[in-house]
Amino acid sequence: MEDLGGIFALLALLIAAGAIAFVIWERRGRTRPDDRLQHLAEAAANLAAAQADLGGRVSQLSEQSAAERAELQRTLQERLDGVSKRLGDSLEKSATKTAASLGELGKHLNVIDQAQKNIADLAGQVVGLQDILDNKQARGAFGEVQLRDLVSSMLPPSAYADQATLGNGRRVDCLIRLPQPPGPICIDAKFPLESYHALRNAADEAQMKQAQRDFRTAIQKHVKDIQERYILPGETADSALMFLPSEAVYAELHANFPDSVEQSYRARVWIVSPTTLMATLNTVRAVLKDARMREQAGVIQAEVLKLLDDVQRLDKRVDNLRRHFTQAENDLREITTSSGKVVRRAERIEEVQLDAEEAEADLTEVEAAAPAAEVVGLPKRGA
Numbered sequence: 001m002e003d004l005g006g007i008f009a010l011l012a013l014l015i016a017a018g019a020i021a022f023v024i025w026e027r028r029g030r031t032r033p034d035d036r037l038q039h040l041a042e043a044a045a046n047l048a049a050a051q052a053d054l055g056g057r058v059s060q061l062s063e064q065s066a067a068e069r070a071e072l073q074r075t076l077q078e079r080l081d082g083v084s085k086r087l088g089d090s091l092e093k094s095a096t097k098t099a100a101s102l103g104e105l106g107k108h109l110n111v112i113d114q115a116q117k118n119i120a121d122l123a124g125q126v127v128g129l130q131d132i133l134d135n136k137q138a139r140g141a142f143g144e145v146q147l148r149d150l151v152s153s154m155l156p157p158s159a160y161a162d163q164a165t166l167g168n169g170r171r172v173d174c175l176i177r178l179p180q181p182p183g184p185i186c187i188d189a190k191f192p193l194e195s196y197h198a199l200r201n202a203a204d205e206a207q208m209k210q211a212q213r214d215f216r217t218a219i220q221k222h223v224k225d226i227q228e229r230y231i232l233p234g235e236t237a238d239s240a241l242m243f244l245p246s247e248a249v250y251a252e253l254h255a256n257f258p259d260s261v262e263q264s265y266r267a268r269v270w271i272v273s274p275t276t277l278m279a280t281l282n283t284v285r286a287v288l289k290d291a292r293m294r295e296q297a298g299v300i301q302a303e304v305l306k307l308l309d310d311v312q313r314l315d316k317r318v319d320n321l322r323r324h325f326t327q328a329e330n331d332l333r334e335i336t337t338s339s340g341k342v343v344r345r346a347e348r349i350e351e352v353q354l355d356a357e358e359a360e361a362d363l364t365e366v367e368a369a370a371p372a373a374e375v376v377g378l379p380k381r382g383a
Helices: 002-030 033-134 136-154 193-200 205-230 247-256 258-266 274-295 297-368 370-375
Strands: 160-165 171-176 185-189 240-243 269-272
Touching: 136 160, 136 171, 136 185, 136 274, 185 205, 193 205, 193 247, 205 240, 205 247, 205 258, 205 269, 240 274, 247 258, 247 269, 247 274, 258 269, 269 274, 274 297
Parallel strands: 185 240, 240 269
Antiparallel strands: 160 171, 171 185
């Protein structure tokens, strides 16, 4: 850009020089022709020199521009290569991430499909359960099966009976064989579902009051039936249980119908749900265990007495053994005393033998000295 500015300035200078030369020529046009020719020649020479200088500068500028274009192309190519490489790397990473995301999405879709299938199966089961609950007989069987499952999971088979026949010919859903008192207790399953649904689906105050009356009437009827059929003096306990297979119905009863609950208390019919029945059966199991313990109390007492006799015999035998040990200790003490005496006597005998050997040695020395004794007139041994 600086070279272009220099060229433009040189062109401007040439134009200005030409204009000055033209002005001078015009002024000198009034002079002689030879002078004018001379001035024209000088101007032409100056113009040729300026053109030559301009050509050189243009050539230099062209070479420099070509070098700059080459450098610019090289720089642009390098930057383009860098951009292409970064773009390729970015596209590759994006493709990898996209593939991984699609894989994860496929897994989630599979999970969603499986969950949807499970939901569909559950919906079918719910519809089937609804069909069962809509039928009174099927609903009663459902309550009996739930009652049987709860009782069988908590009590041994000998402690209860399903569909037991009482003395009045009535068959109760479950009879718990408790000892006297209180005696066998009856459990009957009841499921007032229609009145409960009417109570839940009431659209206005009139329907709500009618549904409450129907629900109260159904509960009171079930309580009365159980009291009359399954509480038999002298055969069963003086109370019975009414099993509601639904926690929702049980909660509705105790929350909004306390008068019906109080009536069941007066009739000695205890209303239980699956949860409260589990607690009741736990108590029953404890009562049965206590009854078995009382039944076995005589056997346990007899065994304890036998155990006491065995302990007494053991004590006598231990005393005899202690006496044997005491006698053995005395015998060992006497044996130790005798062995000490024997040892001391052996030591004395050994001392006597040593004294005899010393005496024999002294006698040998005396005999050896006999000739000298004869010389001095001493008597010989054995004389």
